[in-house]
Amino acid sequence: MNVVKSILTKTNFSKDDIIRLLKANEDEKQIIFKKAFNIKEKYCKNKVYLRALIEVSNICKKDCFYCGIRKSNPKTVRYEIPIQKIKDLIGFAYANNYSSVVLQSGENAGKGFCKKITEALMYTKQINRQTGITLSCGEQTTDTYQQWFDAGAERYLLRIETSNRELYHKIHPVDTKHCFERRIEALKTIKKIGYQTGTGVMIGLPFQTVEDLAADLLFMQNLDIDMCGMGPYIEHNDTPLYRYHEMLEPVQQRAGQTLLMIALLRIMMKDINIAATTALHTIDKKNITQAIYCGANIIMPNITPLKYRENYFLYKNKHSVNSVDYHLENLKNELNNIDHIIDYQSLGNSIHYLRKLK
Ligand code: 5AD
Secondary structure, X not given: OOHHHHHHOOOOOOHHHHXXXXXXXXXXXXXXXXXXXXXXXXXXXXXXXXXXXXXXXXXXXXXXXXXXXXXXXXXXXXXXXXXXXXXXXXXXXXXXXXXXXXXXXXXXXXXXXXXXXXXXXXXXXXXXXXOEEEEEXXXXXXXXXXXXXXXXXXXXXXXXXXXXXXXXXXOOOOOHHHOHHHHHHHHHHXXXXXOEXXXXXXXXXXXXXXXXXXXXXXXXXXXXXXXXXXXXXXXXXXXXXXXXXXXXXXXXXXXXXXXXXHHHHHXXXXXXXXXXXXXXXXXXXXXXXXXXXXXXOEEOOEOOOHHHHOOOOOOOOOXXXXXXXXXXXXXXXXXXXXXXEEOOOOOOOOHHHHHXXX
C-alpha cells in the first residue's frame, strides 16, 4: 500500500508520520483531502458557520516582527471604533442572521478598552442571548478574561503563532511583553476559565521547517483545543521580518501548505471548529471553498466599516470575505458546488467542546 494511505489508517500520528504527510505529492494530497472531507461530513455535517468579524481596534502594545499593526509602525493610522458603532455593527450582524460575532483587536490592555469590550458583550446578550461571541484580543490578565467570560463571551482565540520556542523568539522581540511561556500560560488560563479555546499558527514563516509544522499540529492536539484559525504568513513591507522575504516560498505554496495543515488537523481532531482564514482568502479567494473542502467549517465575513478596515492592515493586500449580499450569494453558490450549505440557525459551537462538557 502507498505509504500515505497506510499512515492514514492509523488512529494516532507520530511526528514522523505527520512530517511524511506534510511532504505529500499532488496525488497523495488528494487522498488526504478526501479523507479530511469525509471526516468533516461525518462529525460536522456539510455545514458552514458564519462569524461576522468586527476589527474593533488596531491599537497594539506589541511589536511582533511580522505584523503591520505593530506598535512601532508609524504608518499605521490608529483607531478604536466607538462603542455605539460597535453596538450598531452587532445589531447589523444579528439583523442579517449571523448567529455569531467575532470581536478582534490589537493587544490593548487599557482599562477603558477592557470596559468597552465588556459593554459590547453585555449589549449583545441583551439584544439576543443566542448570539455567540468569540473574542480575539490577545493576552490579557486573568481578571479581564474572567470579566469578559462573565459578560457572555464563550469563545477565545489566541494564536500561538508557532509552537517552536526558538522560532517564536525570532519573530518577536525578546522581552517580557513577547514571552512564549506567558502565551502558553494565557492559553491555559482561557481554557481553565471555561472558554471554547482556539489557537493557530502562521504557515510559511522564514526559518520555519516541516518539522515545526508537524510539531504545531501535535501542540494543538495536546492542548486539546476546540477551535483553530491558521493561515499563510504574508509579508508586509513595513515590518522587520520583511528583510527575509527573498527566502520565502511563493505565496501559492504557502497557501497550499495551509490547506494541507487544515486537512491534517481535521483528521487528527475530528470535531473541532476550523476557520478558513482571511490570509488564505487574500492569496486567492478560491482558497475559501478549497479550505472548506479540506476540512474547515467556519467562514468569517468582515463587517468592519471600510474606513476602519483599511487601517487593520496586518499584511500585504489583506482582503477578506465581504459581508455584502452579493459576495455571500457567490459564496453560497460555490459552497453548493461542494454540497455544503451555510447554517444560519445554529450557533456553531465547537462540537468537541460540547462533547467534553458531557
Ligand atoms: N501574515 C499572516 N498573518 C499575520 N498575522 C499578523 N501578521 C501577519 C502576517 N504578516 C496574524 C497573526 C495574528 C492574527 C491576528 O493575524 O497570526 O495572531
